Amino acid sequence: xxxxxxxxxxxxxxxxxxxxxxxxxxxxxxxxxxxxxxxxxxxxxxxxxxxxxxxxxxxxxxxxxxxxxxxxxxxxxxxxxxxxxxxxxxxxxxxxxxxxxxxxxx
Amino acid sequence: xxxxxxxxxxxxxxxxxxxxxxxxxxxxxxxxxxxxxxxxxxxxxxxxxxxxxxxxxxxxxxxxxxxxxxxxxxxxxxxxxxxxxxxxxxxxxxxxxxxxxxxxxxxxxxxxxxxxxxxxxxxxxxxxxxxxxxxxxxxxxxxxxxxxxxxxxxxxxxxxxxxxxxxxxxxxxxxxxxxxxxxxxxxxxxxxxxxxxxxxxxxxxxxxxxxxxxxxxxxxxxxxxxxxxxxxxxxxxxxxxxxxxxxxxxxxxxxxxxxxxxxxxxxxxxxxxxxxxxxxxxxxxxxxxxxxxxxxxxxxxxxxxxxxxxxxxxxxxxxxxxxxxxxxxxxxxxxxxxxxxxxxxxxxxxxxxxxxxxxxxxxxxxxxxxxxxxxxxxxxxxxxxxxxxxxxxxxxxxxxxxxxxxxxxxxxxxxxxxxxxxxxxxxxxxxxxxxxxxxxxxxxxxxxxxxxxxxx
Numbered sequence: 001x002x003x004x005x006x007x008x009x010x011x012x013x014x015x016x017x018x019x020x021x022x023x024x025x026x027x028x029x030x031x032x033x034x035x036x037x038x039x040x041x042x043x044x045x046x047x048x049x050x051x052x053x054x055x056x057x058x059x060x061x062x063x064x065x066x067x068x069x070x071x072x073x074x075x076x077x078x079x080x081x082x083x084x085x086x087x088x089x090x091x092x093x094x095x096x097x098x099x100x101x102x103x104x105x106x
Numbered sequence: 107x108x109x110x111x112x113x114x115x116x117x118x119x120x121x122x123x124x125x126x127x128x129x130x131x132x133x134x135x136x137x138x139x140x141x142x143x144x145x146x147x148x149x150x151x152x153x154x155x156x157x158x159x160x161x162x163x164x165x166x167x168x169x170x171x172x173x174x175x176x177x178x179x180x181x182x183x184x185x186x187x188x189x190x191x192x193x194x195x196x197x198x199x200x201x202x203x204x205x206x207x208x209x210x211x212x213x214x215x216x217x218x219x220x221x222x223x224x225x226x227x228x229x230x231x232x233x234x235x236x237x238x239x240x241x242x243x244x245x246x247x248x249x250x251x252x253x254x255x256x257x258x259x260x261x262x263x264x265x266x267x268x269x270x271x272x273x274x275x276x277x278x279x280x281x282x283x284x285x286x287x288x289x290x291x292x293x294x295x296x297x298x299x300x301x302x303x304x305x306x307x308x309x310x311x312x313x314x315x316x317x318x319x320x321x322x323x324x325x326x327x328x329x330x331x332x333x334x335x336x337x338x339x340x341x342x343x344x345x346x347x348x349x350x351x352x353x354x355x356x357x358x359x360x361x362x363x364x365x366x367x368x369x370x371x372x373x374x375x376x377x378x379x380x381x382x383x384x385x386x387x388x389x390x391x392x393x394x395x396x397x398x399x400x401x402x403x404x405x406x407x408x409x410x411x412x413x414x415x416x417x418x419x420x421x422x423x424x425x426x427x428x429x430x431x432x433x434x435x436x437x438x439x440x441x442x443x444x445x446x447x448x449x450x451x452x453x454x455x456x457x458x459x460x461x462x463x464x465x466x467x468x469x470x471x472x473x474x475x476x477x478x479x480x481x482x483x484x485x486x487x488x489x490x491x492x493x494x495x496x497x498x499x500x501x502x503x504x505x506x507x508x509x510x511x512x513x514x515x516x517x518x519x520x521x522x523x524x525x526x527x528x529x530x531x532x533x534x535x536x537x538x539x540x541x542x543x544x545x546x547x548x549x550x551x552x553x554x555x556x557x558x559x560x561x562x
Contacts (some may be wrong), residue, residue, distance in 0.1 A: 010275075014297070020270055021264070024264070028257065028261055038258060041257075041261065045144065045263075047268070048267045048270075051268070052271045052334075054275075055274055059275075061279075063222075063280055064274055067270075067280060074226070074233075078229070078232075078233055080258050081236045082236070082253075082256045082260070084240075085236070085252045085256055086251050088240060088243040088249050089246075092244070093246065098257075101249070101250040101253060103246055103250055103328070104247060104250055104323075
């Protein structure tokens with residue numbers, strides 16, 4: 001059986017992950033809606049998960065796939081805290097636009 | 107290993123104590139528990155390094171002595187908690203438990219042997235801090251600080267994770283020792299270096315070094331003061347220690363380009379931190395910029411990694427203890443004023459001579475005036491960096507030490523030359539005890555540096 005990874009090539013997986021990671025990073029930098037920013041951060045983390053799984057197959061080593069479980073669990077915990085902060089903000093300001101948070105300056 | 111398990115266990119005991127209505131016992135039990143863990147940790151010093159769980163955790167003197175420092179800092183922070191949260195008595199178990207879990211993350215960050223453990227440690231520390239930064243849900247500043255810290259922190263975590271993935275791709279392992287051996291064997295793909303750069307960027311975010319510092323002043327100002335104390339002492343020192351261990355573990359020699367980058371980042375951090383601090387009127391914000399400049403000083407240890415391990419610990423301990431003492435005074439002065447402007451400190455030298463003296467000592471220690479450990483920390487650091495042949499950065503660092511005296515003395519002058527406009531208020535007992543003990547430890551460290559330098 002031919003290995004799909006050898007047909008496609010590991011570089012292309014790296015390019016795809018890097019592209020997804022950049023999409024996420026630019027989403028965080030340019031979007032002003034907090035929920036969309038959270039989604040962008042998730043895209044960044046999932047780009048990394050994709051890369052880890054690809055490398056795991058490339059090296060024939062299960063550690064990469066196990067690491068993905070860690071990073072998924074961490075991402076879930078992180079976003080739970082983020083959403084809690086977002087709810088607190090919504091209760092105070094009645095919107096979730098990140099630009100309305102500009103009390104701290106100097 | 108036992109240290110890490112005991113700390114996590116103590117955190118869970120705190121949460122359970124709340125269920126069984128033992129709220130009054132939480133803080134005393136945590137402090138006694140932390141001191142017991144500290145004792146356990148110190149008795150293990152000088153034992154042979156050991157590894158646990160397939161090299162996931164590697165314990166040696168480096169991890170043990172830094173864990174000891176983190177435990178001391180957390181003990182102080184827990185001791186400050188009940189007074190600071192006296193209006194939220196029902197939530198004290200959460201605040202203390204989160205601080206203990208944060209400590210567990212910090213200990214994991216210095217005793218990792220595998221990048222998975224390193225990542226978990228840094229995330230445990232960060233997530234606890236997001237919660238603490240946003241822990242005043244009705245206060246918009248606290249919300250904003252929590253949100254900014256969360257966005258910046260998870261962005262940095264994403265970058266760190268990407269770096270880890272690339273390093274894994276290049277070497278086929280998460281184990282730091284295996285990576286080190288693979289790299290020394292030569293013939294590694296270029297992704298490895300991209301991975302190292304991404305890891306560096308992520309960690310520079312966490313220690314708030316220029317140009318990745320912009321979140322720090324806002325987050326420090328908006329968070330509740332006790333959280334600011336946690337971030338500027340425990341979190342910064344832990345991130346720095348993890349950064350040093352990681353770079354020492356992964357690179358068998360620091361390449362020249364990396365040294366150049368470190369010099370530039372360190373010099374920029376010092377200049378931006380100190381110059382911006384000069385024009386601040388909010389003490390928390392000023393201490394945030396001061397923390398940025400101290401991150402710049404601490405980054406200098408990378409210029410001579412084999413010999414600066416002890417110096418890094420000494421600097422971190424001096425900075426952490428001075429920071430705790432300073433924040434204990436800030437908490438006692440500004441506790442119920444709702445802001446931390448400098449005018450709150452007017453006349454403190456007459457109304458509360460002890461607190462004013464402690465704050466003066468801690469600021470002098472941060473500025474690097476002799477007999478305080480801050481001076482000896484800078485002295486040893488500059489000595490080692492000079493020995494490594496980096497004269498320019500030492501000159502920049504000395505100039506910056508002089509600049510920093512400017513804003514530290516702004517606060518000292520306010521305390522001693524201006525008159526108080528308000529009535530005298532009693533200083534809570536816990537604050538004065540923590541402030542005095544922290545500053546005494548700082549001075550003791552200054553007088554007897556061999557106490558800690560002998561272990562590294």
